[in-house]
Amino acid sequence: MSQPWKHPDRFVLRHVGPDADEIAEMLRSLRLSSLEELVDETVPASIRLARPLDLPAPLAESELAAQAHELSQRNEIFRSYLGMGYSDCVTPRVIQRNILENPGWYTQYTPYQAEIAQGRLEALLNYQTMVSDLTGLPIANASLLDEATAAAESMHMAHALQTGEEKDVFFASEACHPQTLDVLRTRAEAIGIKLVIGDHAKVDFASLGAFGALVQYPATDGALFDYRAFGEKVHAAGGLFVVAADILSLALLTPPGEFGADVAIGSTQRFGVPLGYGGPHAAYLATKNEFVRKLPGRIIGVAQDSRGKPALRMALQTREQHIRREKATSNICTAQALLAVIAGMYAVYHGPRGIRGIAEMVHTAANSLAGGLRALGVRLVNDAWFDTLHVRGSEADVKKWLAAAESRRINLRRIDAENIGISVDETTTPADVASLLGVFGGDGNAALKGAALASPIPAALQRTSPYLTHAIFNKYHSETEMLRYMRLLESRDLSLTHSMIPLGSCTMKLNATAEMMPITLPGFNRLHPFVPFTQSRGYQQIFDELESFLAEMTGFSAVSLQPNAGAQGEYAGLLAIRKYHESRGDAHRTVCIIPSSAHGTNPASAVMAGLEVVVVKCDEQGNINVADLEEKAQKHRDKLAALMVTYPSTHGVFEEQIKKICSVIHENGGQVYMDGANLNAQLGLCRPGDIGADVCHVNLHKTFCIPHGGGGPGMGPIAVAAHLAPFLPHYPTTVAKNERLSNEFGVGPVSAAPWGSASILIISWAYIKMMGGEGLTHATKVAILNANYIAERLGAHFPIVYRGARGRVAHECILDVRPFKKTAGIEVDDVAKRLMDYGFHAPTMSFPIAGTLMVEPTESESKAELDRFCDAMISIREEIRQIEEGRLSREDNPLKNAPHTADMVIANEWKHAYGRELGAFPAPSTRERKFWPPVGRLNNALGDRNLICTCPPLEDYE
Structure with missing residues (x-):
């Protein structure tokens, strides 16, 4: 790599796990001399990007922090009383810091x-x-x-x-x-x-x-x-x-x-x-x-x-x-x-009395404001409310009030020319109410004195039933107890702080601290989504830059940041394709071809977009069966809307015929939708737009480092070719129009807010800014290297189900454990649970093939961690071999009984034929850092038969 990467504050050295020596060692194990040679054997030459990514030079972590702070300052934080389902609030510091x-x-x-x-x-x-x-x-x-x-x-x-x-x-x-x-x-x-x-x-x-x-x-x-x-x-x-x-x-x-x-x-x-x-x-x-x-x-x-x-x-x-x-x-x-x-x-910390107290405080602020407005002769439209007042006046009044509010750095909701909405919240103080009253003329403090109204909530609508009665909401109200409770729960979960999480298709890579820190800056997190655009200039610059970055990396012309999950991106992209067909008089094009190997959200999204799903077969190598595709495309050519394809494939290989696949669809009048789940293997090496796709959604919580958060948040922007750009989602309810969101031919909004989960877009923006084009390309190469290193080490013990044309896998590989059911009575669940005893989360189970494990190590994991995982898998294979050879029982063995909890190991009685040490400490690393699963293997069938989805007293289900 070039000289600038030598600076110790350069982020690429922090993000990519293996250093130069480790990379060289892994390449030698693959009988290769360079990363470029590996890429040549992995990625088809016909789709390779012929030039470097055109992205700005990378920033150091310190430089990124300074730029993020400056942009946060460009967002103007007015006091917003806009409501519409969004309220300022107080995040308890103990929750902010510890969750x-x-x-x-x-x-x-x-x-x-x-x-x-x-x-x-x-x-x-x-x-x-x-x-x-x-x-x-x-x-x-x-x-x-x-x-x-x-x-x-x-x-x-x-x-x-x-x-x-x-x-x-x-x-x-x-x-x-x-x-x-x-x-x-x-x-x-x-x-x-x-x-x-x-x-x-x-x-x-x-x-x-x-x-x-x-x-x-x-x-x-x-x-x-x-x-x-x-x-x-x-x-x-x-x-x-x-x-x-x-x-x-x-x-x-x-x-x-x-x-x-x-x-x-x-x-x-x-x-x-x-x-x-x-x-x-x-x-x-x-x-x-x-x-x-x-x-x-x-x-x-x-x-x-x-x-x-x-x-x-x-x-x-x-x-x-x-x-x-x-x-x-x-x-x-x-x-x-x-x-x-x-x-x-928040509910645990405040408890029922605290939650009611906050609600009463908010309601009192609204009542005080209402009383003051009436004292000033301002008309209130509604007779009853909780936190939002509806004020009516002449057009001249409304203009005057809004101007006065702006001069006081206050945002009010303009419902229409004669109506204004005012929504108070947990952060509203008496001084805020006085300032609001000043907007409507007169002395706000004078109007406030003695003006509070009694609660206008009708008796029929007043709550009388109890809530939050469970003990969990009534015992952790001091910060000491709350801190200990959150730490207790954290200790019962395995996360990236413990070990690699080698999940295929899910890309559990580093979520760097430098990327995360900006999202808690007040200039980013206190902004209401419907403030005038002039108050969000910092965000607007981030959006402009992120859109241009994603367009360059995917090879497309335009990007929508609105979809706030990957599946929402699928849905939005398919709607854009439908709108495109309708604009050409082809509204009858409603067939969507989807490979049998596709992630299940693909067909689900297609149905939600009003499309009819036609499944195309895959061949024995996991590739799309091109002959079957040609047959289906020809059969449905008059109604063909789209193909949904994941690339590299769901089976973890770069399909050689991807360009032909795209051309088959185009020749029959359809559009190609590329699922971006595996974009982590493409950045800097190839681009969906160059390959032949027309639209691609981008999982920012995979390739671009937004953390998974235990099942969300995520973001799924879509990038589209020029002919689809007019059909990107628009947003008609924004306070001030913006050209990017007011395209008249676009599909309607797919998320509540104009830019979906806007604050976490900062994470992906920061990642790209710190990596730069060369860094992102290097990361892609190392992701492919790490996957091939695992395939090389484990291939002799667990057959690799699919490989590419030259024997390589992409950024993930599928391990076959199906034979062990016959030879040892061991199934994929047993291997997954046994990995917990070694301190690892299991790879993706039984997807895309039942009875297999799909492994994706990502570029963030060091060679030492890859080896630790491989050693664990090889050790588990040896345990299976002992079962096959009769040295361990088929019914009573460490895999069938996994995971082994601390209370199982220290119990007075141990009934198993193998020792406690083998059960709980199967590898040397488990003695240095042992993650103890808090419970044994679950009875899933019982859970589905007896569904309990709230917190009952333990005695109710013991």
Whole structure:
């Protein structure tokens, strides 16, 4: 590498695990002399990028920190009272430092391996319990992406739950948040649902023929409606009644479950999660027990381990969309686990009295403001409210008020020419209320004195039922106890702070501290998503730069940063393709060809985009069967819309015929959608746009270092060729128009906020800025090297299922453990659980092939860690050999009994034929740093039969 990389503060040396000597040693084991020689044997010459990436020179960590701080200062933090589902709040410092800023929490993977994820599972169970308690509904999921998409998910859910004659009409109250209505329009149009928006008090629901209805509680302008009669009308017509509810208001208001709601949705952002210019924030969805099998997202449930001890797991795993594929009713994969943990911990820390106290404080601020406004002669439209006031005046009044607000660095919501909304929050002080009153003329302090109104909440809407009664919400209210509780849960989870997480397709690489630190700067995290663009110049520069970086790295012309998850990117990209076809008079093109090996979100997203899925076969080498593809493309040429393809393939190889595959689709009138899950093997070596793709989504939580956070957050921007650029998602409800978001031909919004989870885009921006083009290309080469090194070391012990044309794998490889079922009675689960005893998370299990393990080491892992993992796998193979040879029992062996917990090992009684040391300390490294799984192997079947997804007293299920 060139001389600039020698500086010790150069980030590429921190991000890439192996140093020059280790790289040389690994290359020798592969009988190669250089990384370039490895790339030549791995990546087809026909798709190689002929020039370096055109990116700015890399910044040192210190330089990046300075630039991020400067850009944060360019964002102007006014006092925002804009509401619409976003509220400023106080993140308790003990939670900020020990969860949000703690790699022991944000580097965890989705808790598929429950035995080493008990802490996070408990935190998510707390979240579900909090949501269930506050909404008055018995079942809640472990988070969704944002409130608007949660509303759309509830619409899909209601549609899927229909019985009898199928209806295609869904009603939404005009009093819902505008961004929610926008996302509903996008979703409804794609699958042929007729969305009717109107006044819930006036609509003739009986004759509407709707399968469901959505209302906002409180309404977007703050009004409080008693929805009982309306809910009865919905039920009488056979529909599902959905309520979008402000989570904090439910501490004072009658919960939706008590006035007839079938589903409650909303955001938990105001429970300690920063605004972040729109996200990430955890949405919630709660429902009745009878609808649980159609509930989108994940559910944490209570089961038992092998010794009968209560243990937690992700329940209903067979419902996950990658299993249901084209029969899915949701494409949710990544959710917002880390943010759900923060919101749940906020409830744990404050407890029921604290949450009610915060709600009362917010309500009192609104009442004080209302009293002062009335004293000033300002008209209040609503008679009852929680935290939001609706003010009406003449056009001249509104202009005057808005100008006065701007002069005081205050943002008010301009509903229209004669109406203003004002939403107060947890951070609102008496001085803030006085300043607000000053906006409307007169002496704010004088108007404030003695002006507070009594609570206007009607008796019928006042909450009387208890909530947060479980002990978990009533014991950790001092910082000392809270700190110890969070540390206890952290100790029960394996994360990247312990060892590599070698998950194929998931790219669990370094989430560097230098990338993470900017997101907690106030200039980034206190910005409301609907402030005028003039107040977000720092963010706008980051967006401009990130879009240009992604366009250069993918070879495309335009980028949308809006999709706030990978599957949302799939959905948005397919909608753009549909819009393109419609613009050419080809609306009939609705067939989407998908390889049989594709991740299940591909067909799920296609169905959500209104497309018909046609599956194409793969050959014995894992490549797309080109003959079958040609046959299917020709057969459906008049209706062909798109092909969805992952590259390198889901099987971990660079398919040699990828250009031909793309040309076959183009020749038959379709577009090529490339799933960017494996982009980590392409950067600097080849580009989707050059290969022949028309659109590609980019998993920023994989290739570009946004941490997985235990199952979210994530981001899935889409990059498109020039002819698709006019059809990127637009955003009609922004406070001030922006050319990038107001394209008239674009698909509607796919996320609640204009740039999705804007604050975590900073992480990927920082990563690219510090790596530069040469650094990113080097990282790609080392990712391929690390995977081939593992394949070389383990290939003699576990057959490598697929290799490329010249015997190499891409950035991941698939290990075959299927033969051991016959020879030793050992299955893939046994190997995965035994790895826990060695201190490792298992590779991806049974995807894309049942009974196999897909390993992706990433470029961030050193040779020492790769060797430690390989040594563990080889040791496990030796244990299997001992079973095959009869030296260990087929029924009673370390693999079948894994994982071995501390209480199992120290128990007085040890019934196994092998020793305790072999069970718990199978490798020398486990004596130096031992991660003890807190529970034994789980009984998954029991958990699915006896679903418990809130926190009951232990005696209820022991």
